[in-house]
Amino acid sequence: MFLRILCFLPLFFSIILAATATQWRSRSIYQILTDRFARTDGSTTAPCEPGYEGFCGGTWYGISQKLDYIQGMGFDAIWISPVVEQVSNPTRAYHGYCAKNIYSLNENFGSAEDLKSLSMALHARDMYLMVDVVPNHMAFDGNATDVDYSTFHPFNDRSFFHNVCFITDWTNVTQIQQCWLGGEVNPLPDLNTTSPKVRTEWNTWIRSLVANYSIDGIRVDTAQNIEQSFFPDFSKAAGVFALGEVASYYTQYACNYQSFMDGILGYPAYYTSVWFFNNTQALSYNMLYDFLNTSSLCRDTSLVGEFMENHDKPRFPSYTSDMSLVKNNLAYIMLKDGIPIVYQGQEQHLNGGTDPFNREAIWLSGYNTDAELYKFIKQLNAIRKLAISKASSIVTSFLTSKATVVYYDAHNVAFSKGPAGARVLTVINNNGAKAGNYTLSIPRSGYTPRTEVVELFTCTRMTIGRSGNLAVTVVEGKPVVMYSYSLLRGTGWCGS
Ligand SMILES: *[C@@H]1O[C@H](CO)[C@@H](O)[C@H](O)[C@H]1NC(C)=O
Ligand SMILES: *[C@@H]1O[C@H](CO)[C@@H](O)[C@H](O)[C@H]1NC(C)=O
Ligand SMILES: *[C@@H]1O[C@H](CO)[C@@H](O)[C@H](O)[C@H]1NC(C)=O
Ligand SMILES: *[C@@H]1O[C@H](CO)[C@@H](O)[C@H](O)[C@H]1NC(C)=O
Ligand SMILES: *[C@@H]1O[C@H](CO)[C@@H](O)[C@H](O)[C@H]1NC(C)=O
Ligand SMILES: *[C@@H]1O[C@H](CO)[C@@H](O)[C@H](O)[C@H]1NC(C)=O
Ligand SMILES: *[C@@H]1O[C@H](CO)[C@@H](O)[C@H](O)[C@H]1NC(C)=O
Numbered sequence: 001m002f003l004r005i006l007c008f009l010p011l012f013f014s015i016i017l018a019a020t021a022t023q024w025r026s027r028s029i030y031q032i033l034t035d036r037f038a039r040t041d042g043s044t045t046a047p048c049e050p051g052y053e054g055f056c057g058g059t060w061y062g063i064s065q066k067l068d069y070i071q072g073m074g075f076d077a078i079w080i081s082p083v084v085e086q087v088s089n090p091t092r093a094y095h096g097y098c099a100k101n102i103y104s105l106n107e108n109f110g111s112a113e114d115l116k117s118l119s120m121a122l123h124a125r126d127m128y129l130m131v132d133v134v135p136n137h138m139a140f141d142g143n144a145t146d147v148d149y150s151t152f153h154p155f156n157d158r159s160f161f162h163n164v165c166f167i168t169d170w171t172n173v174t175q176i177q178q179c180w181l182g183g184e185v186n187p188l189p190d191l192n193t194t195s196p197k198v199r200t201e202w203n204t205w206i207r208s209l210v211a212n213y214s215i216d217g218i219r220v221d222t223a224q225n226i227e228q229s230f231f232p233d234f235s236k237a238a239g240v241f242a243l244g245e246v247a248s249y250y251t252q253y254a255c256n257y258q259s260f261m262d263g264i265l266g267y268p269a270y271y272t273s274v275w276f277f278n279n280t281q282a283l284s285y286n287m288l289y290d291f292l293n294t295s296s297l298c299r300d301t302s303l304v305g306e307f308m309e310n311h312d313k314p315r316f317p318s319y320t321s322d323m324s325l326v327k328n329n330l331a332y333i334m335l336k337d338g339i340p341i342v343y344q345g346q347e348q349h350l351n352g353g354t355d356p357f358n359r360e361a362i363w364l365s366g367y368n369t370d371a372e373l374y375k376f377i378k379q380l381n382a383i384r385k386l387a388i389s390k391a392s393s394i395v396t397s398f399l400t401s402k403a404t405v406v407y408y409d410a411h412n413v414a415f416s417k418g419p420a421g422a423r424v425l426t427v428i429n430n431n432g433a434k435a436g437n438y439t440l441s442i443p444r445s446g447y448t449p450r451t452e453v454v455e456l457f458t459c460t461r462m463t464i465g466r467s468g469n470l471a472v473t474v475v476e477g478k479p480v481v482m483y484s485y486s487l488l489r490g491t492g493w494c495g496s
Contacts, residue, residue, distance in 0.1 A: 038062030074381025
């Protein structure tokens with residue numbers, strides 16, 4: 001009997017974790033920078049100048065009052081900024097990545113009751129709460145040489161930290177994991193996460209944070225600056241889906257982290273796609289390979305968080321105002337393998353450049369639900385949900401199937417995703433809105449010959465040819481999404 005329990009325990013835990021990742025797989029995440037999303041009083045006027053570094057007034061209560069806006073776009077999860085108490089310098093504290101006391105909340109964002117209420121309000125809508133957490137470091141206002149360790153809670157002693165050194169060589173893994181981020185002035189003292197006492201503190205903390213606020217998932221900041229062996233116990237203590245930030249272009253390097261935690265952010269696809277859609281250059285064979293690398297190298301591509309903008313990277317429209325190019329990039333990240341993540345403000349076509357200019361206050365746009373990209377993102381979320389629901393009775397579901405490239409040329413890529421009979425064919429290009437209309441002939445569309453298909457944005461119907469071929473018309477550089485017409489029956493889509 002005793003033996004039996006011992007044998008079952010690990011299995012029991014892994015089932016709980018697997019279930020949690022499974023639940024996240026179908027979700028679609030809206031990323032919120034808490035200070036810049038919504039104020040408690042709902043006010044939408046300045047001040048919060050572009051590039052302003054300091055608190056602009058966004059709160060958890062403010063978010064809870066704007067869930068219609070988020071859910072209206074089809075999102076069923078949000079990721080919010082770190083929630084804990086920060087250093088006092090507001091230029092470092094407003095974003096939440098400069099912790100001082102992890103057992104106290106950032107009062108600028110509200111009270112414990114406000115955070116609990118936000119969590120409850122989300123759950124009442126069957127939405128999930130993902131909270132950003134930062135186990136790699138604490139922050140100190142002042143010089144690296146005079147860090148006052150007693151200001152940190154609970155890591156109130158030098159012995160919890162690595163010795164002072166700064167990362168100078170981003171190819172040296174020892175440095176990446178052991179040296180400090182930040183600068184000589186205003187450093188981010190690096191915790192010695194290999195130390196058992198540090199790990200115990202983090203595991204105890206994450207368990208109680210998740211429990212106190214009914215958190216559904218965590219986004220783990222600067223995960224590549226922590227040794228991988230830290231994550232299995234930390235994830236288990238959290239007991240919820242963990243998505244790690246491994247901000248690397250190198251697919252193999254980023255994917256490796258999936259052996260230690262559930263998910264990673266899709267940085268490899270981010271770099272590839274933004275480069276392709278931003279530059280209107282010809283696709284090279286290596287690039288095409290990059291579109292697919294995560295598929296072949298990640299343990300579970302369905303748990304990679306795919307994005308094209310975030311609070312650390314210049315917004316896509318800061319490179320080009322072309323609406324068709326944004327739409328292609330959006331279609332790519334939302335219909336490929338993985339969990340889509342859209343950063344607040346993309347729906348309003350905000351165009352802030354490098355951080356801090358990419359952290360605009362969303363209220364300045366007035367939460368316009370008629371904005372072109374608000375409506376476009378809503379359509380993409382709906383297409384993904386439709387594809388998920390129609391493939392759910394088939395053994396290989398839409399989510400766990402792998403996207404495959406069925407066609408490409410210098411400026412167009414077509415990929416097919418989903419089980420046979422319920423495939424979504426997405427055709428993307430980087431020609432831009434000024435490109436004339438053209439027809440692409442796709443010899444092997446992935447559909448059975450003579451299937452009647454429909455383009456989901458325009459409702460144009462077509463029939464697959466005798467050899468599985470399909471001729472697709474690209475209008476003004478917009479992305480094209482094809483689906484079996486018969487599967488629309490009863491959905492009301494395209495008059496069906
Ligand atoms: C940090 O060090 C610099 C020179 O090393 C000095 O000028 C400055 O006053 C120091 N700042 C603080 C907050 O101690
Ligand atoms: C990596 O960095 C560490 C710490 O700075 C240093 O001791 C080591 O020699 C470096 N390794 C390589 C291969 O450069
Ligand atoms: C970090 O912790 C490990 C394990 O306890 C220990 O061996 C190492 O000396 C520590 N490093 C520092 C810089 O204190
Ligand atoms: C969770 O709540 C308990 C009980 O109030 C408290 O002791 C603990 O510090 C809280 N944990 C966190 C991470 O805030
Ligand atoms: C993708 O795979 C190709 C072929 O193996 C490789 O040359 C390329 O460097 C990979 N790209 C990334 C970003 O890892
Ligand atoms: C986008 O294009 C601009 C201008 O060509 C370039 O500077 C930038 O590096 C590109 N961004 C990415 C992510 O490729
Ligand atoms: C492209 O097709 C669209 C929709 O059919 C049409 O409105 C537009 O005028 C066409 N553009 C060109 C340049 O022919």
